[in-house]
Amino acid sequence: MSTISSAPAPGMHQIDLSKLNLHQLAKLKQQLDQELNVFQDSLQTLKMAQGKFVESGESVEKITPESKGKTVLVPLTGSMYVPGTIADTDNVIIDIGTGYYAQKDIEGAKDYFKRKVDFVTEQMEKIQVLGIEKSKVREAICMMMEMKVQAQAQAQKASTS
Amino acid sequence: MAEEVQKKWQKEFEVFNNLKKEYHKAVTQKQQLDSQLNENKAVKEELLLLKKDAEVYKLIGPVLVKQDLEEAKQNVAKRLEYISKEIKRSDGNISALENKQEAVHENLNKLKSNLDNLKIAA
Numbered sequence: 001m002s003t004i005s006s007a008p009a010p011g012m013h014q015i016d017l018s019k020l021n022l023h024q025l026a027k028l029k030q031q032l033d034q035e036l037n038v039f040q041d042s043l044q045t046l047k048m049a050q051g052k053f054v055e056s057g058e059s060v061e062k063i064t065p066e067s068k069g070k071t072v073l074v075p076l077t078g079s080m081y082v083p084g085t086i087a088d089t090d091n092v093i094i095d096i097g098t099g100y101y102a103q104k105d106i107e108g109a110k111d112y113f114k115r116k117v118d119f120v121t122e123q124m125e126k127i128q129v130l131g132i133e134k135s136k137v138r139e140a141i142c143m144m145m146e147m148k149v150q151a152q153a154q155a156q157k158a159s160t161s
Numbered sequence: 162m163a164e165e166v167q168k169k170w171q172k173e174f175e176v177f178n179n180l181k182k183e184y185h186k187a188v189t190q191k192q193q194l195d196s197q198l199n200e201n202k203a204v205k206e207e208l209l210l211l212k213k214d215a216e217v218y219k220l221i222g223p224v225l226v227k228q229d230l231e232e233a234k235q236n237v238a239k240r241l242e243y244i245s246k247e248i249k250r251s252d253g254n255i256s257a258l259e260n261k262q263e264a265v266h267e268n269l270n271k272l273k274s275n276l277d278n279l280k281i282a283a
Contacts, residue, residue, distance in 0.1 A: 093216075093218060093225075096203070096204050096207040096208075097200045097201070097203055097204045097207075098197075098200050098201055098204050098237070098240070099219055099220040099221075100204050100207075100208070100217060100218070100219055100220075100228075100233060100237070101217070101218040101219070101220065101225060102207060102208065102211055102215060102216075102217050102218075103211075103215050103216040103217070103218075104211070104215065108210075112207070
């Protein structure tokens, strides 16, 4: 009843919650709270990344053969733009990480962004699963703490009455 | 007698705290290396997907410089090797620090119980 049986990762021991005293339970709960916060932050960051990739994918869709020769405004600085014309509507240059940029055709670019979106979504799902498990453990610790506090209160009443 | 033990305990405690700081640094470093490894792996895969005549550019400062595809692939492979080595080293460092921390922790407990016994006896 007081053991948590989510499969422990190799190297972790199964902890019997009822054997821990209130102080240790509080520390454990704190630790779990921190971990849950990290998960939340990671989820936020991943969501932003996902949004960016989706946006890039949509922008690529807009570059079609018909847009060849159309005027666009090209930013030179944060507040200065120059007019330009789209010369190449078949290829785009994509940031693939660590300072490398690769030239791809429109289809390849769309595929790239789709793959990135899928990758990020997968990672988000993994984190959500972990987060739910940790929440369960945290809940169990809270319950155990309440039980202990009650038991202590009763013991005190019994000794003073 | 108790004072000596107390001083020893405080010194050990300082050692313990320093070790904790070092351990956190090492863990953060390993996390950074891990993320770099993953990023470079992703770049390597993208480069493999490119056709032979596709152009690859490297960002050097504010300039995009054209690179040879083969050269870029080799560069990334070398980086991956280097980062993997660094990660192994970092892992070794982390386990060594863990062991040290445990030893100091035990020492601290021993000293504390020594101190308690002395106080009781006094």
